[in-house]
Amino acid sequence: xxxxxxxxxxxxxxxxxxxxxxxxxxxxxxxxxxxxxxxxxxxxxxxxxxxxxxxxxxxxxxxxxxxxxxxxxxxxxxxxxxxxxxxxxxxxxxxxxxxxxxxxxxxxxxxxxxxxxxxxxxxxxxxxxxxxxxxxxxxxxxxxxxxxxxxxxxxxxxxxxxxxxxxxxxxxxxxxxxxxxxxxxxxxxxxxx
Numbered sequence: 469x470x471x472x473x474x475x476x477x478x479x480x481x482x483x484x485x486x487x488x489x490x491x492x493x494x495x496x497x498x499x500x501x502x503x504x505x506x507x508x509x510x511x512x513x514x515x516x517x518x519x520x521x522x523x524x525x526x527x528x529x530x531x532x533x534x535x536x537x538x539x540x541x542x543x544x545x546x547x548x549x550x551x552x553x554x555x556x557x558x559x560x561x562x563x564x565x566x567x568x569x570x571x572x573x574x575x576x577x578x579x580x581x582x583x584x585x586x587x588x589x590x591x592x593x594x595x596x597x598x599x600x601x602x603x604x605x606x607x608x609x610x611x612x613x614x615x616x617x618x619x620x621x622x623x624x625x626x627x628x629x630x631x632x633x634x635x636x637x638x639x640x641x642x643x644x645x646x647x648x649x650x651x652x653x654x655x656x657x658x659x660x661x
Contacts, residue, residue: 480596489650494585516560525553527623539610546602559588
């Protein structure tokens, strides 16, 4: 199994956790008579505005390009990942814009922001599931050691642990912060004794 695909799967697992947190904050918590923690929502959106486009999708694009060279017909069956990545960026940016309008002006309808959040969450989940089902398994099946060695070199600049300027480390810290905030927000509060 490729370490690159292992890393991509771990990143997908992180995406799923953060999408679950976002969904909880936007849809489950308010329905349970709780209040949305917009700090958690904003931080999660900030993460999705940055990490996938700078670190995750570029790695997938490199793997996909190798797959297209090695097995163009199989790659064609997977679809156009580059276009899908661009579409996900549009979804998250639209949601981020609607969120900002709600937070700054307070006039923008919360319902419109929630629709944007639902559209982003659903699109991202579908994308992650499809990639794992169609793309990752096919890449592992078709690509050889020589391909994976080249991919490792080509994707090194996008690895969050080796990226320059500390931005990726900041994103890793942001992800940890979001997970901690979410865990704290789910703790039962003790009432008066």
